[in-house]
Amino acid sequence: xxxxxxxxxxxxxxxxxxxxxxxxxxxxxxxxxxxxxxxxxxxxxxxxxxxxxxxxxxxxxxxxxxxxxxxxxxxxxxxxxxxxxxxxxxxxxxxxxxxxxxxxxxxxxxxxxxxxxxxxxxxxxxxxxxxxxxxxxxxxxxxxxxxxxxxxxxxxxxxxxxxxxxxxxxxxxxxxxxxxxxxxxxxxxxxxxxxxxxxxxxxxxxxxxxxxxxxxxxxxxxxxxxxxxxxxxxxxxxxxxxxxxxxxxxxxxxxxxxxxxxxxxxxxxxxxxxxxxxxxxxxxxxxxxxxxxxxxxxxxxxxxxxxxxxxxxxxxxxxxxxxxxxxxxx
Amino acid sequence: xxxxxxxxxxxxxxxxxxxxxxxxxxxxxxxxxxxxxxxxxxxxxxxxxxxxxxxxxxxxxxxxxxxxxxxxxxxxxxxxxxxxxxxxxxxxxxxxxxxxxxxxxxxxxxxxxxxxxxxxxxxxxxxxxxxxxxxxxxxxxxxxxxxxxxxxxxxxxxxxxxxxxxxxxxxxxxxxxxxxxxxxxxxxxxxxxxxxxxxxxxxxxxxxxxxxxxxxxxxxxxxxxxxxxxxxxxxxxxxxxxxxxxxxxxxxxxxxxxxxxxxxxxxxxxxxxxxxxxxxxxxxxxxxxxxxxxxxxxxxxxxxxxxxxxxxxxxxxxxxx
Numbered sequence: 001x002x003x004x005x006x007x008x009x010x011x012x013x014x015x016x017x018x019x020x021x022x023x024x025x026x027x028x029x030x031x032x033x034x035x036x037x038x039x040x041x042x043x044x045x046x047x048x049x050x051x052x053x054x055x056x057x058x059x060x061x062x063x064x065x066x067x068x069x070x071x072x073x074x075x076x077x078x079x080x081x082x083x084x085x086x087x088x089x090x091x092x093x094x095x096x097x098x099x100x101x102x103x104x105x106x107x108x109x110x111x112x113x114x115x116x117x118x119x120x121x122x123x124x125x126x127x128x129x130x131x132x133x134x135x136x137x138x139x140x141x142x143x144x145x146x147x148x149x150x151x152x153x154x155x156x157x158x159x160x161x162x163x164x165x166x167x168x169x170x171x172x173x174x175x176x177x178x179x180x181x182x183x184x185x186x187x188x189x190x191x192x193x194x195x196x197x198x199x200x201x202x203x204x205x206x207x208x209x210x211x212x213x214x215x216x217x218x219x220x221x222x223x224x225x226x227x228x229x230x231x232x233x234x235x236x237x238x239x240x241x242x243x244x245x246x247x248x249x250x251x252x253x254x255x256x257x258x259x260x261x262x263x264x265x266x267x268x269x270x271x272x273x274x275x276x277x278x279x280x281x282x283x284x285x286x287x288x289x290x291x292x293x294x295x296x297x298x299x300x301x302x303x304x305x306x307x308x309x310x311x312x313x314x315x316x317x318x319x320x321x322x323x324x325x326x327x328x329x330x
Numbered sequence: 331x332x333x334x335x336x337x338x339x340x341x342x343x344x345x346x347x348x349x350x351x352x353x354x355x356x357x358x359x360x361x362x363x364x365x366x367x368x369x370x371x372x373x374x375x376x377x378x379x380x381x382x383x384x385x386x387x388x389x390x391x392x393x394x395x396x397x398x399x400x401x402x403x404x405x406x407x408x409x410x411x412x413x414x415x416x417x418x419x420x421x422x423x424x425x426x427x428x429x430x431x432x433x434x435x436x437x438x439x440x441x442x443x444x445x446x447x448x449x450x451x452x453x454x455x456x457x458x459x460x461x462x463x464x465x466x467x468x469x470x471x472x473x474x475x476x477x478x479x480x481x482x483x484x485x486x487x488x489x490x491x492x493x494x495x496x497x498x499x500x501x502x503x504x505x506x507x508x509x510x511x512x513x514x515x516x517x518x519x520x521x522x523x524x525x526x527x528x529x530x531x532x533x534x535x536x537x538x539x540x541x542x543x544x545x546x547x548x549x550x551x552x553x554x555x556x557x558x559x560x561x562x563x564x565x566x567x568x569x570x571x572x573x574x575x576x577x578x579x580x581x582x583x584x585x586x587x588x589x590x591x592x593x594x595x596x597x598x599x600x601x602x603x604x605x606x607x608x609x610x611x612x613x614x615x616x617x618x619x620x621x622x623x624x625x626x627x628x629x630x631x632x633x634x635x636x637x638x639x640x641x642x643x644x645x646x647x648x649x650x651x
Contacts, residue, residue: 220387226430228385230444230495231417244434320479321433 001316005309012305019301020294024072027285027293028065034085034288035061059085072294082291086283091295094280099262101171102269102276106261108192109200114254116204118247121211126238128216136212140205149267152198156271159194167191169273195272199265203257210253214246221245248318255311259303263296331398332502332535333359333382338395340374340381349607351377351390353559356634359503364529364536366550366567368543368582370604374559375539379505382537383416400502418448421496421534425508427488431480437491438464438476441498448499463494468524486517493524500532507539522548543586547571555579558605558615561634565641575643575651577620614645622647 035052056062060071075082081091120140124133160168167173173187218224219242227241228234262277269278277296284292315322340352351374359365367375380386382397384404397404399420404412416422424430432440441463442456451459457476464472467490480488489509496504506525510518522545529536538549546553546567554564555578563576574580581600602619605611613630617623626646634644 222424222426222429223432225380225385225387226422226424226492227432229383229416229422229424231413231415231448232443233413233447236443236447241432241435245432248434319434320436321481 001313005313008309008312012302012309015305016298016301020073020076020298021069023297024069024294025065027288027290028068030288032288033061034059034290037287072290076294076298081295084284084289084292086287086289086292091291094292095277095295095299098275098277098280101274102262102278104188104192105195105199105269105274105276106265108196109203110254110257110261112196113200113203113207116200117207118211118250120204120208122215122238122243124208125212125215125219133212136208140209143205144202146202148198148202148265149271151201152194152268152271155194155198166194169271171274195268195274199268207250207253211246211250214249215242218242218246244318248315251314251318252311255307255314256304258307258310259300262303263300331358332361332363332400333537334396334398335378335382336396336398338378338381338397339393340377340386340390341393342390344389344608347608349390350559350610351607352381354395355556355559355561357554357561357564359535359537361502362529362533362535363552364538364550366538366540366546366553367556368540368546368553369556370541372604372607373556375556376507378556379422379507379537379539382505383420383422384412385416414448417444417496417501418499419501420503420505421499421501422505423489423493423496423507423509426512427485427492428480428512430492431488433480436477436479437483437488438478441491441495444495444498459498460494463498464491467491467494467497467528468520469494484517485513486520489513489517489521490524493521493528497528497532497534501534503535503537504529505537505539508541509538510545511540511542518545525549543571543582555582558607558610560615560631560644562616562645563641563643564634569641573651575637575641575648576645577622577647577651578616580651581619620647622650 033056035055039047039052053062060068063071072082083090084094087094120136124130124136127133156168159166167190171188171191172184173179173191176184176187179187215238219238224237224242227237232241263281265276266278266282268274269276270282277299280292281296283289284296335358336356338352338355339350342349342351353374355378357365357367367378369375377386377390381392381395382399382404384392384407386392392405395405399415404415407415431437435443438457438460441460442451442453445451445456445459446453449456449459461472461476464475469475469487469490475483475487475491480491483491489512493509504525509525510521513521525536526549528534536549538545540546550567552564553567553570555562555570555576557578563570563574563579565575570579571583574583578600581598584598585600587597600619605615605618611618611628613628614620614623614632617627620627622645624647632644632646634642637643637648
C-alpha cells in the first residue's frame with residue numbers, strides 16, 4: 001500500500017512540472033504584461049516609458065522568456081513563489097489569507113451537498129416511482145439546469161432585497177467588531193447561508209440522482225435477493241447490504257471535489273464579495289500577476305492528483321476486491 | 331405435509347401484457363422429502379420458488395392461491411412474520427453463488443449475521459457457530475475462511491458457504507434453486523452429497539429446482555415437470571425415469587446424452603422452441619411441439635389428472651405412451 005502511494009506521488013512530480021511549464025509559457029505568451037495591465041487599470045497612460053522599463057527590469061520581465069522560466073522554476077523548487085506584482089506581498093501570505101475563507105465556503109457546501117444528496121438519493125430510490133421520487137427527479141433536473149450565478153442573483157433579490165432575511169454579500173456585518181462571541185459565530189453563519197446553498201445545491205441534485213440510480217442498480221443484484229431470502233430486515237438490506245455497495249463509486253466523485261475545495265468558486269465568490277481563492281485567481285489572470293497565477297494553479301494541480309490518490313486509497317478501504325498488494329490466495 | 335401449494339398463480343404485469351409465469355400450480359412437499367421441480371430455463375420454476383417466500387421481483391406478484399407451510403398460509407402472513415420465516419424456517423440456496431454473496435462483507439460475517447438475527451446469538455457465539463458451520467459444509471480451514479471475502483473463494487466453496495448460511499438456523503425446508511448449475515461437474519457431485527448429508531442431519535425437506543435430470547436422479551424422491559408455468563407431470567423419480575406419462579417428459583428424458591451400453595438410440599431433442607409466455611399456443615401449450623398433438627389438444631388445457639395410483643399427467647394422449 002505505502003509503496004503504491006509513494007509510487008503514485010513520485011509519478012505526480014513530472015506531471016505537475018509539465019502542467020506548470022505549459023501554463024507558464026501560455027500565460028507569458030498572452031498579450032500584455034503586469035505593467036500594461038496595472039497602468040490600464042489605474043488609467044495612467046502618461047507614465048514615463050523609462051520608468052515602466054525600469055520597473056520591468058526590476059521584476060525581471062525584460063528577460064527572454066526561457067530565462068524567466070528557469071529563474072521562476074528554480075525559486076519554486078526552493079519553495080519561493082515570489083511576490084505578487086499587484087499586492088506587493090509574498091504570494092504565500094496572500095494565499096494563506098484567502099484559504100480560510102474559501103475553505104469555510106467550500107467545505108460547508110460539500111457537507112451540505114453530500115449529506116442532502118445521499119439522503120434524497122436513498123429516499124427516492126426506496127420510494128421509486130412515488131410522487132416524491134418523481135418530484136425529486138424533476139426538481140433536480142431544474143436545479144441542475146439553472147446557472148449558479150443566476151440562481152445566486154435571484155436568491156439575493158428574493159431573500160436579501162425583498163424579504164431582507166439574509167445579507168446580500170460579504171463575510172460579516174459592518175458592526176461585527178462590537179458583537180459578542182456567540183453573535184460573531186451566528187453572524188458568520190448567517191452570511192454563509194446563501195453562498196453555501198448556491199454552491200452546494202446543484203451538486204446535491206447531481207449526487208441525489210447518482211445515489212438513486214446506483215442504489216436501484218444494486219437493489220437488483222442477486223445478493224440483495226439472497227439477503228432478503230435470509231430474512232434480513234429491510235433496513236439492514238438497504239442501509240447495510242445495498243448502501244455499502246452503492247456508495248463506493250461516490251468516493252471517486254468526492255475525490256474529484258478536492259481541488260475545488262481550495263480553488264473556490266469564481267462566480268459565487270464574486271457575487272457575494274467573498275475574499276477567497278477564486279477571486280484571487282481570477283484577479284491574477286486579469287492583471288497578469290504571474291506569481292499568484294502560477295501558485296494558485298499549482299495548488300489546483302496538486303490537489304487534483306492528491307484527490308484522485310485519496311479516492312483510490314478509500315476504494316481499497318471500502319471494497320475488499322480492490323487491492324494494490326499482491327495477496328496470496330486464501 | 332410440510333408445504334402445500336394450492337392453485338398458485340404468479341403473474342408479471344408488463345406493458346405488453348400479463349406474463350403468467352406460474353399459472354395455477356398445486357403441489358406439496360412432505361417432511362424430510364426431496365421434491366424436484368424440473369423444467370427448461372424460463373418455465374417459471376424459479377418464480378414458483380420465490381412465490382413461496384413472497385420475494386417475486388416487481389412487476390410480478392402472486393395473484394391467487396394458497397401456500398400452507400406448517401399449516402399456516404404464507405400468503406396471508408404479515409410482511410414482518412414472513413420475513414422471520416425466511417432464513418429461519420425456509421432456507422434458500424441460489425444458482426450463482428458468486429452473485430448471491432455480498433462482495434463487500436466477509437463470508438463469515440454474512441453467516442454470523444443470520445445467526446445473530448434469527449437465533450439471537452451474541453457476536454462471539456455467532457462467530458463460533460459460523461466457523462462450525464463452515465467446517466460442517468466441508469470447507470477446509472474454516473477459521474481462515476471465516477475472514478475471507480467471497481471473491482477469495484472458489485465457486486464450489488462459495489456455494490458451500492451459501493449452503494452454510496441457508497441451513498444455519500436449521501430450517502424445515504430448503505429451497506435449492508439450481509444449486510449445481512454454475513459449478514464444475516466435479517464440484518457438483520460434492521454439493522449434491524453435501525445437501526443429502528445436511529438433509530439427514532437436520533431432517534430438512536428439500537425443494538430442488540433444476541433442469542438437470544442427472545441431479546434429479548441423484549437426489550429427488552418425487553419429480554414435478556413444469557412447462558410454461560404449469561405442472562405437466564408428477565411422479566416418483568424412479569417411475570418418471572422408467573416410464574414417463576407425458577410427451578414433454580419423454581422428450582426431456584430423450585434429450586439426455588447417454589454413454590455406454592444403453593446408447594443405441596440417437597440423441598433426440600424436442601422439436602421447436604419454448605413458446606413466448608405472452609403468446610402461448612391455445613389449449614395445451616405443448617401441442618405444437620408434441621408428437622401426439624392434434625385438434626383436441628388445441629381446445630383446452632388438460633387437467634393434471636391421475637394416470638395411475640402414483641402419478642399424475644396433464645395430457646389427453648397419455649394412454650398412447
